[in-house]
Amino acid sequence: MNTTAANAAQAGARSVSERIAAHIAGLDYDALPAAVVERAKALMLDTLAVAWAGRDAPGAPEAHGLLAADGGKAESTVWGYGGRLPASSAAFLNSLFGAALDYDAVNTVHADVCVLPAALAIAERQRVDGKAFLAAYVAGADLAARLGGALTGRHKGWFTTSIYGVFGAAAACARLLGLDAAATAHAFGIALSQASGTQQANIEQALTKRLQSAFAARAGAFSALLAGRGVSAPREAFEGRFGLFQLYQEGDPGKVFEGLGERFALAQTNFKKYPICACSHAALDAAFSLIREYGLTAGDVTAVEVIHSPLMHRLVGAPFDPSSNPQVAAQFSVRYALASALLRGHVDLDDIQEDAVLDPAVRAFTQRIDVTVDEANTSSRAPATVVMQTRHGRLSRTASAFPWSAEAPPTPDELARKADACFGYGPAPLAPGARKILIDRVRGIEAVDDMSRFFADVL
Known part of the structure; x- marks a missing residue:
């Protein structure tokens, strides 16, 4: 669907949630500016790299052992470990790995570490091509950041990455499953029942801090899968009387629509210079x-x-x-x-x-x-x-400014050194040859015709 048609669909929708759903269902790769595509590739590579370094962080092997023992249909790759698990399990683990070292990119929220693992897991499951995957990833990360940017009033202590990230993950996965606007809105409604997260984990410095994005990634994928099976949910997930903005952090839904489909939040996402908060x-x-x-x-x-x-x-x-x-x-x-x-x-x-x-x-x-x-x-x-x-x-x-901000970003060489350090870290580093294959595949992801083979010859 082109931009004009998408705008018309949004204008005819009856609610904020339905307007957002219409945008997600209608966004195609061809609508993405070239600069956004390149930024998405850089963020994807950065997230994969920090996840590889985080695969052995405290809490990660334990979670992997639990889900690997549970098993299930071999759908999606577990980053850093290899093997396949059901898409929702892979989304959970890969998000946990990406968040573990607090080295992942950040916008209004840590959108990428919620959305990318879910989107890549469902993209493998559905065997979509690289362009479809990129469009879904960008759409989901953009939505999560926009929801975070719509926050108003006093911060109540919710972990905003997970309460907004679950909707970004649901959006990306709904797009990859080919859901129409109505079913996508249901995915948001299902996600509303699973939105959660608290800064108490940060304050008490507990391992569950690094699990919260993983809960969001898994819930987002699961919400879209349920919606794809016809499960219905509230139609006003965002603006309803007991929807996201009323029940969680107060927010202005109107901010979500400012430049929607024309400006993308990935352009303002900041890479992290240090592996700390x-x-x-x-x-x-x-x-x-x-x-x-x-x-x-x-x-x-x-x-x-x-x-x-x-x-x-x-x-x-x-x-x-x-x-x-x-x-x-x-x-x-x-x-x-x-x-x-x-x-x-x-x-x-x-x-x-x-x-x-x-x-x-x-x-x-x-x-x-x-x-x-x-x-x-x-x-x-x-x-x-x-x-x-x-x-x-x-x-x-x-x-006065956040290091490596979107206004003063790292150089390509600085990002390459960070990725190289992360891929090479820990007791099971990614071999140089496999590292090159993965980097080249990310950079040329538009040419990938089947995302189920994205990690071929890498793991």
Whole structure:
């Protein structure tokens, strides 16, 4: 369906949910700008790479063992492990792997780590071509980010990635299943009954934080599959009296339609420079700026203060305590991030492994770091200020932007180095030859005529 026809279909629809469903059902590959297609490929490769590095992270092998033991129809590939499981199980595991190291891309929400695993699992199951897969992936990721961007009012503590990501995953999977607008709306209604997620997991630094996108990916795929079988659901999933925006976070459905089908959220999606919560990235960049400029080491610094927003503080401002889940504690502690930067000169994949996190020197240095909340700062990621007491005197630096943002993106070489490091990480790295096949396949995905063979000769 062309853009004019899609707009006409939306205008004739009776509700917000039906208008969104009409857009999803009508979006074709040919409607995607070339720049969006290239961005989708870059985000796809980034998500696959961080998932490969996360396949052995705490919680991931346990979940894989459980679902592999349950078995089922061999439909979709389990990234990093090989073998096939039912599409909804593969979507769950691959999303978990992608979220585990907190290294995945972020927009208003972490859309890609919910939508891509679900879309790729259903694309394999349905044996669609690469263009159909890309259109569905872009449509779903765009919707999840738009829903996140429609949030208004006070943040209640929902984990917005999962409560919005489930709808993005459902949208992508509905598109791949060839559902019409009415059935797609039912998929949204089914997803509404499964939307869930809480920042309590972030605050308590529990392993379930990395499971929440996986629940959304699985639920999105399952919702679309049920809708494809004719299961009916509420027609006003988003705007209804007890729909998403009324029952969860308050939101303005009108924002979802601003530039819908003309501007795509992927263009504003940010890659992650460090494998930690995005709320620490600006402070970490400010610290590295001072370290490089003044040649600082940990021995030069007697005290550090971080000044950031209330939301940042809620997620990464608590005292560093690795006693329960060392990796998650490191990922959600700005104190740990700065201590690693000053003691080691980097914050990378090695620095979030248990031995590094439990280093007594790091724990001791975090005691020198204080965190101050700037109540006037309403941001979730930037700005953040770092003040250091050093042999040079008092030094201060503010990072006003999120590193590797859409406005100042990483270079192709920087992204390639990140992907190479991730694919090569852990006890079972992806072999260089297989790595090249996978990268080339992503870059030329339009030529793939059967997505069930996407991972052929890779796993």
